[in-house]
Amino acid sequence: MREQEKVNILMVDDQPGKLITYEAILGELNENLIKARSGKEALDHLLKTDIAVVLMDVSMPELDGFELADMIRQHPRFQKVAIIFISAVHLTDIDRLNAYQRGAVDYIAVPIVPELLRAKVRVFADLHRKTRQLEMLNRDLRSLSARLLAMQDEERRRIARDLHDGIGPLIAALSMNNGMLAQQTKKLGPEVAEVLQQNNQLVEQLSKETRTISHLLHPPLLDEIGLLPAIKMFAEGFAERSSVKVAVELSPDIGRLPPNVEISIFRIVQECLTNVYRHSGSKTAQIKISHTPDKLLSVQVRDEGKGMTGTNGASTTSGSSHGVGLSGMRERLRELGGTLEIQSGKNGTTVSAAVPVNKTMVKSL
Amino acid sequence: MRTRFLIVDDSELVRKSLRTVLQANPDWEICGEAPDGETGVQLFKELHPNIVILDFQMPGINGIEAARRMSEFAPAVPIVLFTQHASTDLERHAKEVGIRSVVSKTNAFPMVGMIEALLGPVDSGPAVAEPGDSEKSQAE
Numbered sequence: 001m002r003e004q005e006k007v008n009i010l011m012v013d014d015q016p017g018k019l020i021t022y023e024a025i026l027g028e029l030n031e032n033l034i035k036a037r038s039g040k041e042a043l044d045h046l047l048k049t050d051i052a053v054v055l056m057d058v059s060m061p062e063l064d065g066f067e068l069a070d071m072i073r074q075h076p077r078f079q080k081v082a083i084i085f086i087s088a089v090h091l092t093d094i095d096r097l098n099a100y101q102r103g104a105v106d107y108i109a110v111p112i113v114p115e116l117l118r119a120k121v122r123v124f125a126d127l128h129r130k131t132r133q134l135e136m137l138n139r140d141l142r143s144l145s146a147r148l149l150a151m152q153d154e155e156r157r158r159i160a161r162d163l164h165d166g167i168g169p170l171i172a173a174l175s176m177n178n179g180m181l182a183q184q185t186k187k188l189g190p191e192v193a194e195v196l197q198q199n200n201q202l203v204e205q206l207s208k209e210t211r212t213i214s215h216l217l218h219p220p221l222l223d224e225i226g227l228l229p230a231i232k233m234f235a236e237g238f239a240e241r242s243s244v245k246v247a248v249e250l251s252p253d254i255g256r257l258p259p260n261v262e263i264s265i266f267r268i269v270q271e272c273l274t275n276v277y278r279h280s281g282s283k284t285a286q287i288k289i290s291h292t293p294d295k296l297l298s299v300q301v302r303d304e305g306k307g308m309t310g311t312n313g314a315s316t317t318s319g320s321s322h323g324v325g326l327s328g329m330r331e332r333l334r335e336l337g338g339t340l341e342i343q344s345g346k347n348g349t350t351v352s353a354a355v356p357v358n359k360t361m362v363k364s365l
Numbered sequence: 366m367r368t369r370f371l372i373v374d375d376s377e378l379v380r381k382s383l384r385t386v387l388q389a390n391p392d393w394e395i396c397g398e399a400p401d402g403e404t405g406v407q408l409f410k411e412l413h414p415n416i417v418i419l420d421f422q423m424p425g426i427n428g429i430e431a432a433r434r435m436s437e438f439a440p441a442v443p444i445v446l447f448t449q450h451a452s453t454d455l456e457r458h459a460k461e462v463g464i465r466s467v468v469s470k471t472n473a474f475p476m477v478g479m480i481e482a483l484l485g486p487v488d489s490g491p492a493v494a495e496p497g498d499s500e501k502s503q504a505e
Contacts (some may be wrong), residue, residue, distance in 0.1 A: 054457065164449060168376075168449045169472065172378075173378050173379060175471050176382040176473040179386065179473055204471060205472075207472075208471075211471075221454065224421070224422060225429065225455070225458055228457065229454040232452075232453075232454045233454050233455070236452065
């Protein structure tokens with residue numbers, strides 16, 4: 001949306017003369033002015049177009065301004081419409097309060113000071129424009145971050161594949177050749193045999209390092225056998241590297257899930273365990289994945305660490321400032337239509353994710 | 366009769382090294398090689414090997430799926446899964462489809478002893494080799 005893009009201003013009054021006056025006053029704002037002669041007509045416009053400001057008379061036959069405001073506010077799509085009342089009567093504080101309680105942003109008494117009305121409408125028109133711009137930028141950002149996450153997954157998968165296909169066979173061949181040589185140790189001098197033995201150890205170490213890098217980048221079992229074996233394998237490796245004791249409780253009926261769900265859940269578990277190791281100080285972690293009765297896949301990672309600073313034991317479902325890790329999890333879940341909840345206190349942290357799983361997309365292993 | 370091996374691995378280098386290691390035993394021969402699971406299953410049915418050395422991660426069907434199809438056809442033929450990804454969970458899946466043993470590619474030397482044990486004292490092998498098949502190889 002361009003900065004100068006016009007917004008719609010709806011003017012509601014049963015007297016045509018007043019509508020013409022408003023039109024003359026607001027004309028120089030250079031926005032789209034829409035006229036409505038009744039509350040009903042106003043609602044029609046609201047349903048069809050995105051309205052920034054509603055300027056309306058309080059006293060109208062049939063549906064009066066207050067009733068119309070009530071109806072507007074009840075509709076979730078119109079929560080953000082700015083309503084400005086204009087009235088020649090009902091000018092007590094109680095009347096004004098009544099208007100504000102119905103969600104009005106202003107209450108203007110007749111006679112109108114044109115500059116004042118114009119200035120007030122301009123503020124809300126600009127606000128609406130900015131809100132729309134922000135919403136659009138937000139959507140762009142979300143889709144960008146979703147694309148980045150997907151590209152990151154793809155890149156990691158590619159590097160892991162290169163390691164597997166390029167370096168893996170070299171290591172395997174080295175190891176087999178060493179094996180052949182080892183059969184001949186009697187023919188070799190003790191010094192040469194010693195070097196061969198060292199080479200064997202080096203190859204083993206090289207292999208282990210390559211394997212760890214490759215598995216952290218992209219778990220090989222994920223594509224081939226599925227989420228649960230991949231998580232178990234990752235948890236085993238993590239426990240070995242970190243000395244954090246990991247209990248894994250996976251409901252066996254989960255089977256295969258769509259690839260984007262599998263990689264996202266795997267990454268969430270991976271991120272959680274990394275946080276347990278880096279930040280919680282916990283010596284244990286528990287991973288639990290199961291179906292809930294309402295057809296969600298529930299993923300829980302719990303630790304007994306010192307808790308996250310900033311959550312104060314409260315459960316949080318909104319955006320937060322816990323770095324890229326948690327925002328990344330949130331974005332992944334948003335893409336899948338899922339939710340993330342974190343409960344953290346001095347006895348530990350529980351990260352719970354719920355993902356809707358379309359049963360028809362699940363094929364069993 | 367010599368024991369006939371089928372090697373299924375997408376890496377030429379790994380197949381070559383395996384050939385060198387296995388052919389060091391004069392009683393063993395390579396009856397066929399395949400660069401992917403589908404070809405491996407096809408050669409398995411054609412060549413009736415006595416034992417299969419099978420990679421896990423390959424283009425197309427993976428080693429587990431290939432082993433499942435081979436076991437359906439001739440369940441008595443031992444299959445060894447030769448992989449960079451040896452883990453307890455992979456081993457469990459491997460056992461379910463009839464794979465006898467999982468060997469890590471990075472520690473291949475024990476494989477020879479393990480194969481000897483799998484083949485037993487007299488290595489006639491459960492599958493009957495057909496005459497004329499023995500020199501077929503390399504179906505890439």
